[in-house]
Amino acid sequence: MSANISAAGPVTPPGIIAPNADRKRVAFATMVGTAVEWYDYFIYAAAAGLVFGQLFFEPAGSGFGSILSFLTVGVSFLFRPLGAFLAGHFGDKVGRRPVLVTTLILMGLATALIGLLPTYASIGVWAPVLLVLLRILQGLSAGGEWGGAVLMAVEHAPSTRRGLFGAMPQIGVPIGLLLASAMMATMDMIFPGDAFLTWGWRIPFLFSIVLILVGSWVRRRVEESPVFTEIAERKEQARTPVVDLFARFTPLVLLSALVFAGNGAVGYMTTGGYIQGYATNPAGPLALDRGDVLWAVTASSVSWLIATFAAGWASDYLGRRTTYMIGWGLQGVFVLTLFPLVNTGDVRLLGAGLMLITLGLGFTYGAQAAWYTELFPASVRFSGVSISYALGSILGGAFAPTIAQWIQQTTGSSANVAYYLLGMTMIGLVSTLLLRDRKGIDLSPTNEAEQQVGIYAWKK
Incomplete structure (x- = not known):
């Protein structure tokens, strides 16, 4: 019988987790905190596609105002690395838990203040300036949030269930999207037409105050990561x-x-x-109902959640890299079907296109927490996980909506947007092939020497 399996089921190697640690509570806390954090982040993105172009960038005109609005989504990503550097430094020196609580509070306060901002019609150019400054604060917070959450979940987990436990903070992201889209859709129902532009969009931002209190309370109740505790006891912080x-x-x-x-x-x-703005733009080719599109996005967040959780679970059996390869294959196929379905103008087919694409997204996301954690040595793990994630968000997500909007307006073809997405999928696939699967490696600081070898596929 192996060291990691007993007659009662999987157990964790000594030195990774205290025997009395409540793993389920830690997993739940990371999921709740991540959901709250990303609710705040996605509420902004939804508003950027629906209202910010009109309310904060109106002098630029409808077309360029939309591009500027999406640029503010991307600007925050430029500050994610700074947040990741700061969170990584303090997370590797003082612990995972205090960093997580700090990032949650910072994100929530910035989000609530956005809900109170006057528009361009009220204070002129100061409106977009203040909007961008608060978005930067969101970026700093997001840069440090993810790394701490996944390390708390994975470092507490049994070695044979890291993919499953690591999927918990991962599903917090689609839960955040579900909450954000559902909240926006509900406000569109309660405040139809111009009322949504006046007050309806603000309420989801202000609701963040409630979520801060809940998330902060949950996170304060969890124990510090056992790996960091061992590092601190050995006084081996970098x-x-x-x-x-x-x-x-x-x-x-x-x-x-x-x-x-x-x-x-x-x-x-x-x-x-991007899809929300593309499908609902009154001057665009579809001009679909805003509420219908938001509910379609909400439904797709459920399928994303399921696929992400399934990928985390599957990676404990198939391996992290194999799970990713399945995801890249699904993602490559469904990026080519997305816009043909969206462009039918039928909101049900739009929803189907979004749900299909989430299958690939889930399988290239669910295993990420466990894989990243297993790739980096203990002494620099928080920094490595956080900074890699932050840089990846710049290279991939930061300006993807802006690039898509520019491609669409320049070429007049959504097919070219799909080719751009397919190219990014291929980059992810090739990068996956260049890294090794390290499923089950000992994460303890006592195993630092082994953690530094066998990382790259081209090295033995």
Whole structure:
């Protein structure tokens, strides 16, 4: 019988988790916190596609105003690496839990303040300036959020169930999209027409205050990561974890970033607000009802959640890299069917196109938490995971809606947008092939030497 399996089921190697740790509570806390954090982030993206062009960038005109609005979605990504550097530094030095609570509060306050902002009609150019500043704060928070959440989940998990436990913060992202889209759709029903532009869009932002209180309470109740606890007890925290990371693992950071970029570019067609804006634009070819499109996005977030959870579970049996390869195949096929379905003008087929694309998105996202955690050595793990994710979000998701909008307006063809997404999918696939699967590797700081070898597919 192996060291990781007993007659009672999977157990964790010594030194990874305290015997009395409540793994389920930790997994639940990371899911709730991530859902709250990304609700805030996606509410902004939805509003960027639906109202910000009109309310904050109206002098630029409807076409260019939409591009500027989507640019503000992307601008925050430029500050994610800074958030990741700061969170990685403190997460590797003082612990995972305090960083998670701090990022959650920062994100929520920025979101609530956006809901109180005056529009361009009220204060002129200060309106978009303040909007961008608050979006930057969201970017700083998001840059540090994901790495801490996945490490708390995966480092607490049994070695044979890391994919499953790591899927919990991952499904928090589609839950955040579900909440954001459902909230926006509900406000569209309660405040139809101009009332939505006046007050309806603000309420989901202000609701973030409630979510901050819930998420913060849940996160404060979990224990510190056992891996960091062991590092602290051994007094082996890196003095400059970010410097150490790039000195030894720059190729790993770049490849890991490109893996996520292939997923992010496609995912941000909805989470970045592009499909919502494309389908509901009154001057566009479809001009679909705003509420119907938001409910379709809400439905697709459910299928994304299911696919993400299934991928995390499957990766414990198939391996992380094999699970990704399945995802890239699904994603490559369905990016080519997305716009033909959307362009029918039938909201049911639009919803079907979005749900199909989430199958690929889920299988290139569900295993990410476990794989990233297993790729980086313990002493620089928070920095490596966070910075790779942040860089990948810039290369993939940051300006994907802006690029898609520019391609559509320049060429007049949504097919060219699909080719762009297919190209990003291929980049993710190739990057996946260049990394090794390290499923089940000992994550303890006592195993740091083994964690630094066997990373790249081209090295033995």
